[in-house]
Amino acid sequence: MYSLPAISNIAQTIQLAxxxxxxxxxxGAFLNVLTGRLSRVVDRARWLEERHAVAEGEERRRLVTELRRLDRRMTLSSISIWLCVACAIAVCVLVALLFITQLVNLPYRVAVAASFVIAMALLIAGLxxxxxxxxxxxxxxxxREELLIQDYEEAARPNGAPHI
Known part of the structure; x- marks a missing residue:
């Protein structure tokens, strides 16, 4: 006859989980940050694409350079999101395995440990x-440095001497 685990065993499993x-x-919080960053990059890329259509010469080259960087950032953000979602799935599998092994009394310690290691590896890769x-x-x-100086003359005065 099949017997259910004791309440104390279930409580211990909940503590482990x-x-x-x-x-x-x-x-989940990190995924929120990642999707926010990706959204801002996409918005910036769309804005630059509109300007690209009417730009010429040096301005057009600068826009293409920035669009290439934004494309690379979107790719890295997407990879990071994918890895963190995979990490979250591995953590969910880990929690499920903790309960299954406790309820059915199966020796899946290696599977539980492997789930944790996989989750950590995916999180590290995402980070x-x-x-x-x-x-x-x-x-x-x-x-640009010249934008950080309030006044070129003020910057040239020794020891911040007052302007007369």
Whole structure:
């Protein structure tokens, strides 16, 4: 006859499942950040595409360069999103395995451990893709030094001497 696990065993399983659920919440928040960044990149690319149609010469070349960078950023963001979604799925599998192994009393410890390792590997890969996307974003936007100086004359005065 099949017997159900004791309440204490189920409670212990729920306690074990809490950590992966917190991980799942963190991955969900990270996915929100990633989709927000991707949305902003797409909006910028659409705006540049409209300007590209009427641009000529040097302006057109600058727009093409920026569109190429945005395309690369969209690719990296999409890869990062895909990897983090796969991580979330692996965490869900992990939680399900924790409960299945407890309820059916099966020795799937290796499967549980493998699910956790896979989830972490996917999260690491997603974070690396995100880091690469941020690096491209940072390289593509630099504020020109002359815009950071309030007044060229003020910058040339020694020790901030007042202007007379």
């Amino acid at each position: 809490i950590a992966p659920v917190f991980l799942l919440a963190g991955v 690396i893709a995100f880091l690469l996307e941020i690096r491209i974003a940072r390289k593509s936007f630099r504020i």
